[in-house]
Amino acid sequence: MIKTLSKQRLLTIDSGQSVVFFEKQLAPKTQITIAKNAHVKHYRLHEMTDHSLFVRLEDNASYELITLHRGDGNLTLYFDLSGKNAFCQSNIVYVLSENKNTLIHCDVHHNADDTVSRQFVKGAVCANAKAVFQGGIFIPYNKKGIDGMQQHRALLLGKNACAQAVPQLEIYADDVKCAHGSAIGFLDQEQMFYLQSRGLDEEQARTLLTTAFLNEILDDIEDDEVREELKSLALEEVCHGN
Amino acid sequence: MSAWLKIKDLCVKVADKPILNDLSLSINAGEVHVIMGPNGCGKSTLSNVLCGNQNYEVTGGFIDFKDKNLLEMNVEERACAGIFLAFQHPVEIPGVSMATFMKYALNARRKAQGKQELDAVSFIKRIKVRAQALGISDEMLKRPVNVGFSGGEKKRLEIFQMAVLEPDFCILDEMDSGLDVDAVKVAGNGVKIMRSEQRSFLVISHNIRFLKEQIQPDKIHVMVHGRIVAQGGMELLDEIDKNGFSAFLKEAVA
Numbered sequence: 001m002i003k004t005l006s007k008q009r010l011l012t013i014d015s016g017q018s019v020v021f022f023e024k025q026l027a028p029k030t031q032i033t034i035a036k037n038a039h040v041k042h043y044r045l046h047e048m049t050d051h052s053l054f055v056r057l058e059d060n061a062s063y064e065l066i067t068l069h070r071g072d073g074n075l076t077l078y079f080d081l082s083g084k085n086a087f088c089q090s091n092i093v094y095v096l097s098e099n100k101n102t103l104i105h106c107d108v109h110h111n112a113d114d115t116v117s118r119q120f121v122k123g124a125v126c127a128n129a130k131a132v133f134q135g136g137i138f139i140p141y142n143k144k145g146i147d148g149m150q151q152h153r154a155l156l157l158g159k160n161a162c163a164q165a166v167p168q169l170e171i172y173a174d175d176v177k178c179a180h181g182s183a184i185g186f187l188d189q190e191q192m193f194y195l196q197s198r199g200l201d202e203e204q205a206r207t208l209l210t211t212a213f214l215n216e217i218l219d220d221i222e223d224d225e226v227r228e229e230l231k232s233l234a235l236e237e238v239c240h241g242n
Numbered sequence: 243m244s245a246w247l248k249i250k251d252l253c254v255k256v257a258d259k260p261i262l263n264d265l266s267l268s269i270n271a272g273e274v275h276v277i278m279g280p281n282g283c284g285k286s287t288l289s290n291v292l293c294g295n296q297n298y299e300v301t302g303g304f305i306d307f308k309d310k311n312l313l314e315m316n317v318e319e320r321a322c323a324g325i326f327l328a329f330q331h332p333v334e335i336p337g338v339s340m341a342t343f344m345k346y347a348l349n350a351r352r353k354a355q356g357k358q359e360l361d362a363v364s365f366i367k368r369i370k371v372r373a374q375a376l377g378i379s380d381e382m383l384k385r386p387v388n389v390g391f392s393g394g395e396k397k398r399l400e401i402f403q404m405a406v407l408e409p410d411f412c413i414l415d416e417m418d419s420g421l422d423v424d425a426v427k428v429a430g431n432g433v434k435i436m437r438s439e440q441r442s443f444l445v446i447s448h449n450i451r452f453l454k455e456q457i458q459p460d461k462i463h464v465m466v467h468g469r470i471v472a473q474g475g476m477e478l479l480d481e482i483d484k485n486g487f488s489a490f491l492k493e494a495v496a
Contacts, residue, residue: 194333197293198343198403199321199350208346212337212386 013038015058022226026051034061036083043067043226045233052076059083059112066221068230069094069104070237077106081115089118091217095234096129096161097241107136114145121151122217124210126241127158136168137178144175152182155213157206157241210238246271246308246442247411253302254284254291254468261287262468264303269411272439276453277446279465280487285446286330287468289413292444293327294320307411321347322354324410328400328417335387340399343387344369344406351407372405376432393420401432412436414445418452430456450483466490 003010009027013019015035023030023044031054034040039062050073055063061083069075069092079088088108096102108117117137125131137148154163165182187209195205214234221227245268254262261284269275277285291298292305294317305312312320335343348368349359360368373383376398388396397417404412414433418426430452433443445457453459454476462479464472464487471490472478481489 188333190333191335193293193295193317194329194335195343195346196317197321197327198347198407199318199354200346201318201350204346204350208338208342209335212335215337 013040013061020223022223028052030054032056032063034058034063036060038062040064041222043221043223043230045070045230046075047071049073050075052078054078054080055088056080057083057086057088057115060085062087063089065090065092066217066230067092068218068234069102070096070100070233071102072096072100074103074105077104079106079108079117080111081109081117082111084112084114086112086115088116091119091220092121092123093214093217093230093234094121094123094131095126095214095237095241096123096131097126097237098129099127100129102130103132103134105134107138108148108150110137110139110143110146110148113143115143116147117149119150120217121153122214123152123154123163124214124238124241125154125156125158125161125163126238128160129158129241130162132164132166133182134166134168135180136170137180139171139173139176139178141172143173146173146176146178148176148178148180150180153213154182154184155210156184156186157210157238207235207238211235214238245269247444248306249303250305251303252288252291252300252305254287255299255301256287256297260301260468261298262291265465265469266303267463267470269442269444271442272437273460274433274437274443274445274457275461275463276457276459277444277463277465278448278482278487280491283465284468285465286415288465289327289415289444289446292320292325292413293317318350319354321409322351324351325413326404326407326409326411327413328397328404328415330415330417330419332388332396332400334389336389338387339384340387340402341369341383344403347403347407369406372402375435376402376405376428378402394422394425397421398425398428401429405432405436408436408441410441412441412443414443414447416446416448418447418449418456426452426456433457450479454479464490 008029011032013034016037018039020041029052034057036059042065044067046067046069048071057063081088121133123131133152135150139146152165163184167180191209192205218231247269249267252262252265279285300313345365417429447453462474463470
């Protein structure tokens with residue numbers, strides 16, 4: 001069921017359903033409730049304005065998100081794993097050109113036993129753009145069998161480009177597996193040399209390496225049309241930034 | 243006939259340490275030359291300098307290729323002018339398939355030659371024929387460049403790139419090292435097939451048998467302390483095989 005109000009889009013995925021959807025025109029706020037045993041694959045494009053996404057998962061529900069963010073606004077994500085055995089994977093690609101500025105804030109709450117979360121965030125920051133990634137994993141007292149993972153990688157491509165990662169893990173339980181990591185850096189000069197030594201010019205080499213870096217996430221989109229559209233939009237932003 | 247590649251009194255520093263000292267060398271069109279020398283004498287430095295690696299600082303001398311000043315060209319301009327280095331340790335490029343990479347590289351060279359880009363069908367045909375000849379499967383072409391390949395497979399992929407791009411001047415930096423007997427033959431065959439009047443080779447190797455049986459060079463240069471100390475034909479290989487580099491080392495010191 002989808003209900004779109006002026007500022008909010010509400011979705012409820014009934015129990016046992018499997019849904020794949022691609023969201024392009026975002027309302028400022030999207031709320032998704034995934035009922036027991038329902039499975040959702042969600043691809044989305046975030047451009048321009050501030051946006052927040054809330055997802056609640058019931059028992060045995062799964063949610064897999066791949067989003068391309070190339071907006072000049074903030075992105076807030078909130079995942080509530082409220083049902084036992086719920087699985088949430090939220091993968092984000094961000095590409096920022098010119099003077100764009102973004103704050104990506106993501107909270108994953110493991111509010112039930114045996115819940116698993118995976119998050120892989122990759123960004124390319126060009127020109128004078130600035131990105132801040134705040135990623136939190138919250139595990140309350142007494143929860144068991146929790147498995148959480150968060151990874152962030154960013155490439156700085158512009159002279160004044162800036163990226164920051166602020167991981168936040170709040171773990172009050174014992175039976176927990178939780179990992180996180182972040183790395184921010186520049187393009188590998190040896191790789192650049194290798195590509196240029198075969199005739200690619202600097203811009204081609206940069207674009208090829210950057211899109212390869214980002215496509216590691218986008219290539220997981222199963223729908224050919226959606227995948228190619230998001231890949232070409234990411235490429236467009238990278239070229240624009242170069 | 244004037245030489246294709248002319249290196250005169252070349253001096254190169256790496257991190258302020260002089261590596262090449264007044265090195266001079268000429269190679270004519272269609273010739274295959276070999277550089278031998280003890281470890282650390284500057285062989286790989288020379289191949290990197292020829293390709294334009296910015297980590298190496300040229301402090302003196304000149305390099306001309308086909309009467310153009312190579313030192314004034316950047317890395318990709320040299321590649322487009324026909325210089326190719328088969329790397330000793332090819333770097334991995336995750337996320338970029340060999341086929342995609344070759345398409346970019348081939349079209350860059352064609353553009354520099356004023357030719358049109360290859361259409362998809364001609365491109366596939368071009369890479370498939372060469373891949374087959376070198377025992378490279380379609381699957382290997384789809385995989386990311388050098389990622390997860392064995393040392394031998396990486397070297398074979400370097401030869402494959404050379405075959406696809408058909409450069410005028412090929413530098414092979416220890417292409418045979420770490421290869422098993424069969425792979426050495428494949429590498430050697432790759433060179434044999436590509437030998438032509440319009441293509442020169444500079445081969446760096448320690449493997450005398452490989453040089454004698456597979457490469458059959460026109461000229462051997464012995465490099466010690468960043469300088470060529472002896473030149474000769476195949477007979478020089480026998481001498482090195484018998485006595486090593488000790489005689490040349492003494493000469494260089496004297």
